[in-house]
Amino acid sequence: MHLKTSILKxxxxxxxxxxxxxxxxxxxxxxxxxxxxxxWNLLTNETTxxxxxxxxxxxxxLHWFPKNVGNRKQAQAEMFVLTSSDGKFHLIxxxxxxxxxxxxxxxxxxxxxxxxxxxxxVTVGEDGHVKIWSKSGMLRSTLAQNGSPVYSxxxxxxxxxxxxxLGKQLIIKPLQPSSKVLQWKAHDGIxxxxxxxxxxxxxxxxxxxxxxxxWDRNGRNLYNSASHEYPITSVSWAPDGELFAVGxxxxxxxxxxxxxxxxxxxxxxxxxxxxxxxxxxTQIAGACGNGHVIFAHIVExxxxxxxxxxxxxxxxxxxxxxxxxxxxxxxxxxxxxxxASLNYGHLxxxxxxxxxxxxxxxxxxxLIFNLKEGTVSLIxxxxxxxxxxxxxxxxLYSYEGRLISSPKVPGIRTDILNEQSVSLSNDTIAIKDKxxxxxxxxxxxxxxxxxxxxxxxxHEKEILEIALDQGGPSNERKIAFFDKNQDLxxxxxxxxxxxxxxxxxxxxxxxxxxxxxxxMLCGLQEYRxxxxxxxxxxxxxxDLLPKTILEKEGSEFSKSPQIVSFxxxxxxxxxxxxxxxxxxxxxxxxxxxxxxSSSKWDDAVRLCSSVKxxxxxxxxxxxxxxxxxxxxxxxxxxxxxxxxxxxYINSIKDLPSKESRLANIQLLSGSVQEAVLLQAGLIYQAIxxxxxxxxxxxxxxxxxxxxxxxDTVLAYRQKYLDNFNKKETNKRFLQxxxxxxxxxxxxxxxxxxxxxxERERASAxxxxxxxxxxxxxxP
Amino acid sequence: xxxxxxxxxxxxxxxxxxxRILDPDVAQQTNELKEECRDFVDxxxxxxxxxxxxxxxxxxxxxxxxxxxxxxxxxxxxxxSIAKQRExxxxxxxxxxxxxxxxxxxYRIEYEALCKVEAEQNEFIDQFNLQK
Numbered sequence: 025m026h027l028k029t030s031i032l033k034x035x036x037x038x039x040x041x042x043x044x045x046x047x048x049x050x051x052x053x054x055x056x057x058x059x060x061x062x063x064w065n066l067l068t069n070e071t072t073x074x075x076x077x078x079x080x081x082x083x084x085x086l087h088w089f090p091k092n093v094g095n096r097k098q099a100q101a102e103m104f105v106l107t108s109s110d111g112k113f114h115l116i117x118x119x120x121x122x123x124x125x126x127x128x129x130x131x132x133x134x135x136x137x138x139x140x141x142x143x144x145x146v147t148v149g150e151d152g153h154v155k156i157w158s159k160s161g162m163l164r165s166t167l168a169q170n171g172s173p174v175y176s177x178x179x180x181x182x183x184x185x186x187x188x189x190l191g192k193q194l195i196i197k198p199l200q201p202s203s204k205v206l207q208w209k210a211h212d213g214i215x216x217x218x219x220x221x222x223x224x225x226x227x228x229x230x231x232x233x234x235x236x237x238x239w240d241r242n243g244r245n246l247y248n249s250a251s252h253e254y255p256i257t258s259v260s261w262a263p264d265g266e267l268f269a270v271g272x273x274x275x276x277x278x279x280x281x282x283x284x285x286x287x288x289x290x291x292x293x294x295x296x297x298x299x300x301x302x303x304x305x306t307q308i309a310g311a312c313g314n315g316h317v318i319f320a321h322i323v324e325x326x327x328x329x330x331x332x333x334x335x336x337x338x339x340x341x342x343x344x345x346x347x348x349x350x351x352x353x354x355x356x357x358x359x360x361x362x363x364a365s366l367n368y369g370h371l372x373x374x375x376x377x378x379x380x381x382x383x384x385x386x387x388x389x390x391l392i393f394n395l396k397e398g399t400v401s402l403i404x405x406x407x408x409x410x411x412x413x414x415x416x417x418x419x420l421y422s423y424e425g426r427l428i429s430s431p432k433v434p435g436i437r438t439d440i441l442n443e444q445s446v447s448l449s450n451d452t453i454a455i456k457d458k459x460x461x462x463x464x465x466x467x468x469x470x471x472x473x474x475x476x477x478x479x480x481x482x483h484e485k486e487i488l489e490i491a492l493d494q495g496g497p498s499n500e501r502k503i504a505f506f507d508k509n510q511d512l513x514x515x516x517x518x519x520x521x522x523x524x525x526x527x528x529x530x531x532x533x534x535x536x537x538x539x540x541x542x543x544m545l546c547g548l549q550e551y552r553x554x555x556x557x558x559x560x561x562x563x564x565x566x567d568l569l570p571k572t573i574l575e576k577e578g579s580e581f582s583k584s585p586q587i588v589s590f591x592x593x594x595x596x597x598x599x600x601x602x603x604x605x606x607x608x609x610x611x612x613x614x615x616x617x618x619x620x621s622s623s624k625w626d627d628a629v630r631l632c633s634s635v636k637x638x639x640x641x642x643x644x645x646x647x648x649x650x651x652x653x654x655x656x657x658x659x660x661x662x663x664x665x666x667x668x669x670x671x672y673i674n675s676i677k678d679l680p681s682k683e684s685r686l687a688n689i690q691l692l693s694g695s696v697q698e699a700v701l702l703q704a705g706l707i708y709q710a711i712x713x714x715x716x717x718x719x720x721x722x723x724x725x726x727x728x729x730x731x732x733x734x735d736t737v738l739a740y741r742q743k744y745l746d747n748f749n750k751k752e753t754n755k756r757f758l759q760x761x762x763x764x765x766x767x768x769x770x771x772x773x774x775x776x777x778x779x780x781x782e783r784e785r786a787s788a789x790x791x792x793x794x795x796x797x798x799x800x801x802x803p
Numbered sequence: 804x805x806x807x808x809x810x811x812x813x814x815x816x817x818x819x820x821x822x823r824i825l826d827p828d829v830a831q832q833t834n835e836l837k838e839e840c841r842d843f844v845d846x847x848x849x850x851x852x853x854x855x856x857x858x859x860x861x862x863x864x865x866x867x868x869x870x871x872x873x874x875x876x877x878x879x880x881x882x883x884s885i886a887k888q889r890e891x892x893x894x895x896x897x898x899x900x901x902x903x904x905x906x907x908x909x910y911r912i913e914y915e916a917l918c919k920v921e922a923e924q925n926e927f928i929d930q931f932n933l934q935k
Contacts, residue, residue: 253894274895288902290895580916594920603909605916608923634934 025267025286027278027308027320031293035315036062036071042297043086044311045104047118049304049360049376054317055083055106061120064309064317075120082109085135085298090142105145107133113147115161126161129153135176139183140222140437146186148174154188156199167197175215180241181222181440181458189215194229194243208243211235217258222458223265223440224281230256236270238283246584247283247600260299260308264401265442267322269308271296276310276320282586284602293318304362304376304399306339327366330591332384334366342373344387353387355380365403365410367589368540370423372410374400379412381423391425402441404448406494407541409469411448413438420453420469429472433457433465444489451498452517454490461486464503466517475517483526485509491536492517493543493559496621504545504559506533512547514559527562529569530554537587537595542617544609546590552577553585553595557613557639561646564693571642571664580605612640620647625656638664645669652689680783684709691717698726708733708778715740724756736774739766 039057046052052064059077064070077083088104103123107113109132115123129149136147144164145157152170154177157163170190177188185198191214196206213232220227226246230236232255238247254273261268267286270277276289276296294313301308310318327334333345342355342364359375366372371382373390376398381391397415404411409428412419416438420428436457445456452475453467463480464487467473485507493502499518505526506512512533515526533547533554545556555574562569582599589596593614597605612635619628625648632640645660647653654677661669669692676688683704690700691713701710707730714723720741727734738761745752752758809815810826817827825833 253898274891275898285902285905288899290899580912599912601909601912602905603912605912606920607916608920611927 025278025322025326026324027276027287027289028323029276029289029291029318029320031291031312031316031318035312036317037315040294040297040313040315041311041317042083043106044298044300044309044317045086045088046300046302046309047088049302049306052300052302052309052317052319053086053088053104054309054311055086056311056315057082058315059083061106061116062317066319075116075122077108080110081112081114082132083107084109084132087137090138090140091303105136105138107136107147109133111149113145113157113161124161126157128155128157131173134173137177137179139179140181141183144183146177146179148177148188152190154186154197156186165199167199168195176218178218178220178227180220181225187218187220187227189218189229189231191215192231194218194227194239196241196243206243210237210239213255216255219259219261219268221261221265221268221281223263223442226261226265226281228259228261228268230259230270234272236279238281249283249285254295257295257297258299258310260301262301263303263305263439267305269299269301269310269320271299271310273313276308276318278320278322280602282584282598282600282602284600286602289320291318304360306360306362325364327364327371328596329366329369329384329589332366332371334364334371336361336364340375344371355382355387355390363400363403365405367405368407370405370410372403372405374403374412374414379421379425381410381421381425383423391423393421393425401439402443402446404443404446406448406450408450409448411446411453413441413446418453418455420448420472428470429467431455431467431472431474435459447490447492447503449492449494449501452492452501454492454503454517456487456490461488463487464490464505466503481515481517481526483507483513485511489536491538491545493538493545494540495542495617500560502543502560504529504536504538506530506536506547510534512536514545514562516563527566529556529559529562534584535587537590539614540589540591542614542621544590544613544617546587546595548581548585548587548597550583551579551581553581553597553607555595555609558617558643558646560650561643564646564650565669566694567666568642568646571638572646574609574639576607610637612637613643616640616643616647620644620651623651625653629656629659632660632663649689649692652686654685654689680779681706681709681785684782687713698722702726706782708736708775709782711737718744720754721756724760728760733774734760735764735766736771738764739768739771742766 037056037058037060041054041056044052044054050066053074054062054064059079059081061074063072063074083106085107086104089102102118104116105113106116111127111129111131111133112125113128113133113136114125117123128147129151131150133147133149136145138145143159146154147157148154150173152172152174153166154168154174155163156165156167167186172191174188174190177186179186185196187194187196192209192211193207194210194215210229211231211233215229215231218229225241227239228236234252234255236249236256236259237245239245252272252275256270256272258271259268266281268279270279273295274290274293276291277285278287279285293310293316296310296312298311299308307319307321312318321339323336323338325336331347333347335343337343339360340357344353344355357375357380359377362374362376364371364373369384373380374395377395378392379395395414396419400412400414402413409420409422418431422428431453433455440458447454451469453469455465457465463482465480466475468475487505487507490503490505501517502514503517504512504514510532511528512530513526513528530547532549535548537546543560545559547554553576557572557574561572581597582601584600585597588598588604593609593611595607595609599605612631616628616631619631628644632644641660641663645657645664648657648660654673658670658673661673672692676685679685679688683700683706687700698710698713701713711723711726711733714726715737723737727737741757813824815823815826817823
């Protein structure tokens, strides 16, 4: 990624430029010490004077009123706040009319910022005060009073907190007067500029020690830059939070959100006092100390998928290279490219008006349709369709350009969604709202309606990242997520009627991705890559979980790597220093997944026996149990030496009816499922199931309820107690034991009869059922 | 005698026997003096002209020298500042080089990772062939 800078030969301002601000993707306002406010139209390359301020007004900072307040959308910002050195701030309309001037501070007002919903304004000044104002410029409160000037200020993502520097310290102060103030020493010099992004929730700070730093919202240091030659005068996050820009003397730098730098430019600008990102995040403008305004476009963004490389060569042109045959295609667009995504054999490109869908098989004839709003902030792809977050809504399109659905989340702020908070699979859409980070909204992709009863999936901790699995049938769709404690969970999302239970499968994970075709999960820890070959194993046989995980460790993965993609057998990781690392996983699990999804059990067994890996057998065992394929499961368990399970499967195989087998398989997976048996009228089997799992109360309850086998339950209970030389203490058992006489012969006969009945019932389907050999009958 | 008495009366005769009130010798000397004086004045005038020209010339030279001096000082300063400019440019270029070096390092790491992947894949293919 690079910056393409442009700067006029002659400076338009006579004095240094103090601040800049965008109204749209192509229009910029700049203020300077020559008292002029200029408007720059980038489409026509015209610069016009909006207004000339009075001679004693020296502007310092400018911030446009936020565009989308509530649900009402405006195409362009209408008003901005301008702070000046005489201690006032001014509300000025787009046409340059001075709406209001307010005496705010003694000494200069050094910065002013609107909050995200435009309900409040914060100003900081040389007098060290931090003041909150209403939209119309009425003083609401003085948030803080300090002894030294405050040079910069930023709102927290929820507009509930304010971040400001004080000398070498950074301070986060909530608006609530009683809440705790977070304060820490951040730099070795005076901090000149701060910014807080609402999408990724990260804080940027820079100052006279010539270093810029990244912090999380708790003040944990994530990145320190190398020292620059000159103090850093400005930092600014891109709207989508993926990039940020840094300005210093003769220096403009473009950096990734993890801190490493994409590009460095050394333009002849003097110090860059302020940087602003255009609304669509494709270009930046800088206020230069020598009266210039510098513009910089971001070009040469890069997308890779399998053998295709796509590069944004110009603002309106892309180059596609097929690495296999070196064929090069050039794609041209009518407007500037805002967002693009390449995955699943399709390239989706959004410009300010249209969406282009290219197939990797044919680059010449894209499918083009018009966008509803033209402010796409996120593109997500899955195998069959793609999701656009455009303006305030979600739009799901097929690759043929057909609008499939448009899920609605009430009151969600769509502009702060990113790939970590939205996930898409062929049949399901999952969305995590910033307002309530403990819940995930789930939607059916095809209808756009909320899944199940419409209630979101909830978790006890704040969730940081979510991802839906991509392969397998839709009723087994699962979501993987990790929370604030970095514990990794998976949870089925289409489990209608039953309670949705998330199970923890890993810890200290800070990034995750599903494989693009098969349900393998990749998670990253410090210096470590983990692959869950079959995460579903936790629902089948939890003991097998450790055996189905591949762990790759190495210093080459660096401390906090990020996943770029998990396509085929290749995991691509971005290290914290920005370099890409590729690592292979064994191709066998993918092949195994392929066999299983087409029910080729024999092939699967053959594959495992030729590979001879415990991991493979463990996966196969779990998959076989999951699909109730007992013969395969038996072979697989035998191969990994779980003889007890082999024996139990043997006993299950001998069961006469389908329902008992099902119930016993479930028991093997660790869940007692008597409902199946009760539905089929197999009361005795249900009772026996509870006895087998020492669930005495439930067994007795069932027996009493159905008025049968009460003596059986009591007999087994007695036997169990005798074995341990204990006395009955359970009141209910004592109560029923009074009236019932235990007679083993009678009980055995009754059991025999029940089994016979079951066998008869199933005789049509089952072949050669033998005597029941349950573990409980020979304790 | 008569002449003497005349001369006593202040009257003289010249060679042409014209009556004069001044002694012809004196008159002649006076004329000579007058001539000489005129010559002298002329010479002085000439001298003045020559000296004036010289002064002008010297003045011009001085002005030119002054100009050259200023130019030289300017050039010297420019030279100094160019050295500084070069230094700044050099610094900028170094910064850009450092940036490129970092990018190179990133590419190197990626290349190494890819080499490793290739080696792994080759190993896998070999093993696979052996198994067959």
